[in-house]
Amino acid sequence: MRSIPTFFTLLLAAAPAVRAQETPTPVVVELYTSQGCIACPPADALFGELATLDGVIALALHVDYWDYMGWKDKFGSPEHTARQKAYARAAGSRTLYTPQMVVQGQEQLKGHDAQAILADIARRKAEVARATVSAERKDVTLTIRMQPVADPVGPAEVHVVSYIPSETVAIETGDNAGQEITYANIVTNWRTVGRWDGEAAFEVTVDDAPAGPLAIVVQTVRMGPVLAAAVLP
Structure with a gap:
């Protein structure tokens, strides 16, 4: 099997060309996972590889709805579950599942489907x-x-995301008992700090920004496409 970076390079080579004067945006990949989910470890490993790729901003949101299975995910959060539910509503679905990856706020995919x-x-x-x-x-x-690159982009929300680059957890009980899993880019806080009309240059100031790595995500309202993103170490 090809390594993930090699496969990714081949996919890029086959993608439509981008003209030199045009600017691509980083791709935000959200992983919805849980330490109590028996199907999640392969997706967590794949996600760890994605987090190393240039031009990808990988953010892992651990949900809390598997905690009742016998192991409480130390990173699990009802806010992460609520964000995943909002994606489901936007897609007209009542189903939540893990592992799930959402690419650029648009495509919702099974979290272990590397090719897709x-x-x-x-x-x-x-x-x-x-x-x-x-x-x-x-x-x-x-x-x-x-600011918009050319035409107005419509209303969008500005999010500041705090995350831990890596942490290894020894799971003692539940479906993944006995496994030691390294998790990448673990979201600890997802905060909406402003709303932009998408029509002209705009600035937001946050006076209590946390230390540590941050991702900035500009996403159209009602869980629409991600318009732009950046990271601060």
Whole structure:
């Protein structure tokens, strides 16, 4: 089997060409997972590989609805479950499942389907950015600036996401008992800090920005497409 980076390179080569004067946007990949989900470890491993790829912003949101199975996920959060439910509603579905990956706020895929996930990432990387975003942090003040590339992009929300780059957990009980799993880019807080009309340059200032790695995600309202994203170490 090919390694993930090699397969990803081949997919990029087959994707539509992007003209030199056009700017692609990073691809945001959200993984909905749980330490109590027996089907999740292969997706967690795949996600760890995705997190190393250039042009991909990988964010793992651990849900809490598997905690009753005998192992409480230390990273699980009802807010993460609520975000996954919002995606389901936007897609007209009543079903929640793990592992699930959402690519650029649009495609909802089974979290262990490497071929479909990598193919969709390649498609999104070939798209031209509709907006740009940049961020600057000074002490606890975070300044975020965005603007449409050409035409207005419509109303969007500005999110600041805190995450832990990596942590290994020894699971003692439940369906994954006895496994030691390393998790990547574990979301600890997903916060909406502003709303943009999408028509002109816009700036948001956050006066209590946390330390540590941050992702900035600009996403159209009602769980629509991700327009732009950036990371701060």
